[in-house]
Amino acid sequence: xxxxxxxxxxxxxxxxxxxxxxxxxxxxxxxxxxxxxxxxxxxxxxxxxxxxxxxxxxxxxxxxxxxxxxxxxxxxxxxxxxxxxxxxxxxxxxxxxxxxxxxxxxxxxxxxxxxxxxxxxxxxxxxxxxxxxxxxxxxxxxx
Amino acid sequence: xxxxxxxxxxxxxxxxxxxxxxxxxxxxxxxxxxxxxxxxxxxxxxxxxxxxxxxxxxxxxxxxxxxxxxxxxxxxxxxxxxxxxxxxxxxxxxxxxxxxxxxxxxxxxxxxxxxxxxxxxxxxxxxxxxxxxxxxxxxxxxxxxxxxxxxxxxxxxxxxxxxxxxxxxxxxxxxxxxxxxxxxxxxxx
Numbered sequence: 001x002x003x004x005x006x007x008x009x010x011x012x013x014x015x016x017x018x019x020x021x022x023x024x025x026x027x028x029x030x031x032x033x034x035x036x037x038x039x040x041x042x043x044x045x046x047x048x049x050x051x052x053x054x055x056x057x058x059x060x061x062x063x064x065x066x067x068x069x070x071x072x073x074x075x076x077x078x079x080x081x082x083x084x085x086x087x088x089x090x091x092x093x094x095x096x097x098x099x100x101x102x103x104x105x106x107x108x109x110x111x112x113x114x115x116x117x118x119x120x121x122x123x124x125x126x127x128x129x130x131x132x133x134x135x136x137x138x139x140x141x142x143x
Numbered sequence: 144x145x146x147x148x149x150x151x152x153x154x155x156x157x158x159x160x161x162x163x164x165x166x167x168x169x170x171x172x173x174x175x176x177x178x179x180x181x182x183x184x185x186x187x188x189x190x191x192x193x194x195x196x197x198x199x200x201x202x203x204x205x206x207x208x209x210x211x212x213x214x215x216x217x218x219x220x221x222x223x224x225x226x227x228x229x230x231x232x233x234x235x236x237x238x239x240x241x242x243x244x245x246x247x248x249x250x251x252x253x254x255x256x257x258x259x260x261x262x263x264x265x266x267x268x269x270x271x272x273x274x275x276x277x278x279x280x281x282x283x284x285x286x287x288x289x290x291x292x293x294x295x296x297x298x299x300x301x302x303x304x305x306x307x308x309x310x311x312x313x314x315x316x317x318x319x320x321x322x323x324x325x326x327x328x329x330x331x332x
Binding site: 096100101103105106107112114115116122126131132133134137138141 | 235239242298305307316
């Protein structure tokens with residue numbers, strides 16, 4: 001995977017994350033689940049910011065930023081608080097995997113960006129109830 | 144004749160790994176089969192063992208991970224009631240140590256923790272485990288946080304992209320442990 005391909009793949013992941021967090025944020029009750037609502041809102045803001053950063057990073061690499069799809073599948077029914085949290089965990093774990101791939105396919109500033117994003121995703125997934133892993137973002141090492 | 148100039152670290156692909164770094168990658172992939180361990184064939188190093196910067200980096204990270212694992216064990220011995228709280232950290236660092244130990248030739252496996260990458264060692268010899276469980280957990284959380292910071296730098300510095308990916312994952316694991324232990328410490332405060 002070239003650095004540009006890695007950045008494009010990460011941008012595609014951010015498009016999906018922004019969409020899904022937008023859906024999740026619309027379904028959470030900020031009066032009944034204020035903590036969850038705040039965490040979902042924070043995650044939405046972070047991923048929207050990363051999407052914009054990646055768009056610029058792709059252009060810097062002389063690429064044409066990949067566009068968002070019109071819709072994405074939400075990973076769970078996303079109705080109850082538990083389902084909303086589970087959907088957020090899936091999103092963060094998918095993003096962690098993409099960030100780890102980007103670490104391996106880039107260098108310098110782009111690699112540093114991906115390392116920091118991976119560490120953030122690893123902690124963020126825990127805020128949605130995930131347990132610590134031995135090798136976050138690296139599926140073939142499991143656990 | 145001097146060796147040809149090394150290309151600048153431009154596009155790093157997983158295939159662009161040689162020697163010790165390739166061994167690291169092979170080990171990384173084989174590491175998932177703990178129950179049925181495959182023998183990983185370590186390619187002969189293209190240069191003298193110990194001169195590959197990624198192997199030296201792996202040896203340094205291995206020393207840090209071993210120091211962290213030992214610190215977790217010391218805390219468990221001092222506070223047996225924390226065994227369950229510390230099981231995850233112990234398993235994670237043991238997995239990291241096993242993975243790295245297979246990639247580092249014996250003769251390069253014994254640097255002091257993190258003395259080569261900065262003046263601030265990440266995992267100093269344990270200064271002693273605090274007498275109360277809460278502070279003991281908090282001290283471990285701080286050590287995990289330092290390990291994660293050093294791991295970030297190591298992942299950035301790695302020549303091999305595949306190795307950088309694994310190092311970044313280990314740093315992320317330490318960050319998760321720091322969060323988990325910090326929360327556990329607050330629960331016991």
